[in-house]
Amino acid sequence: MSDLVRIEAVEQQHFREAMSLFATGVTVITTSPPSGPAGMTASAVCSLSVDPVQLLVCISTHLPTHDALMQSGRFAVNVLGEGQGEMALRFATPGIDKFAGVAVDDSGGVPVLDDAIAHFVCESRERFPGGDHSIFIGEVVRLGMRPGARPLLYFASEFGTLATAEDAVLKSWHDRGAAL
Numbered sequence: 001m002s003d004l005v006r007i008e009a010v011e012q013q014h015f016r017e018a019m020s021l022f023a024t025g026v027t028v029i030t031t032s033p034p035s036g037p038a039g040m041t042a043s044a045v046c047s048l049s050v051d052p053v054q055l056l057v058c059i060s061t062h063l064p065t066h067d068a069l070m071q072s073g074r075f076a077v078n079v080l081g082e083g084q085g086e087m088a089l090r091f092a093t094p095g096i097d098k099f100a101g102v103a104v105d106d107s108g109g110v111p112v113l114d115d116a117i118a119h120f121v122c123e124s125r126e127r128f129p130g131g132d133h134s135i136f137i138g139e140v141v142r143l144g145m146r147p148g149a150r151p152l153l154y155f156a157s158e159f160g161t162l163a164t165a166e167d168a169v170l171k172s173w174h175d176r177g178a179a180l
Contacts, residue, residue: 023155026084028091029057030104030111031068031075037099037111038068041092043154044133045077053140055120058133066134073124074109075138078116080152085159087115088152108142117149 007014024043031038044058057077059066069075080088091098103114112119122138129135153160 020155020157023153023160026080026088026152026154026159028078028080028087028113028116029059029065029069029075030078030113031065031072032106032110033068033071035068035071037104037106038065039091039098039111040065041088042077048137054125055122055138055140057136057138058130059136060133062132069124069136070127072110075122075124075136076108076110076112077120077122077138078113079118081115081117081146082150082152082161084115084152087113088154088159112144116144117151118145119143 007018025045027042027045029040029042029045040059040063042057042059046056048054048056055077057075059069087102090096090102099111104111105114106112108121110121112121120138120140121142122140124136125139126137127134128137150162153162
């Protein structure tokens with residue numbers, strides 16, 4: 001294991017580098033104000049409460065999705081699964097039609113990605129300032145999931161997946177050139 005690097009004068013780049021070592025799931029936040037659907041890739045999402053059922057999302061105040069969510073008052077958190085890194089990159093890219101060719105269900109008032117492994121449709125209940133982000137508290141009014149699906153992960157500025165013990169054994173055999 002490498003030696004711990006201690007940094008006393010924290011700068012943005014140090015913070016980003018250290019946070020990249022925190023593995024997170026990858027989501028797409030979607031909303032639909034009168035001007036049309038908006039969405040963005042996010043990892044700053046977490047459960048908040050089970051009574052009432054709530055979660056929170058943190059969104060940069062500089063992004064169009066922030067203003068769209070403020071207008072809409074509703075949003076969906078779409079959890080991405082293995083193999084959906086391209087979808088994550090699509091929704092992280094500014095200035096494109098992120099929904100072109102993407103299958104969605106908007107029957108609940110916000111676009112839900114058909115291929116998400118889980119989704120949570122929320123009514124925005126509160127918003128708090130958080131530096132250059134807003135923290136939105138959403139009450140979950142509808143959800144869907146694909147039990148057994150495996151998530152897309154983000155770690156060290158790269159997408160990855162979970163590996164089972166069996167996966168590790170097979171990779172080890174492959175790397176050593178062992179025949180099955």
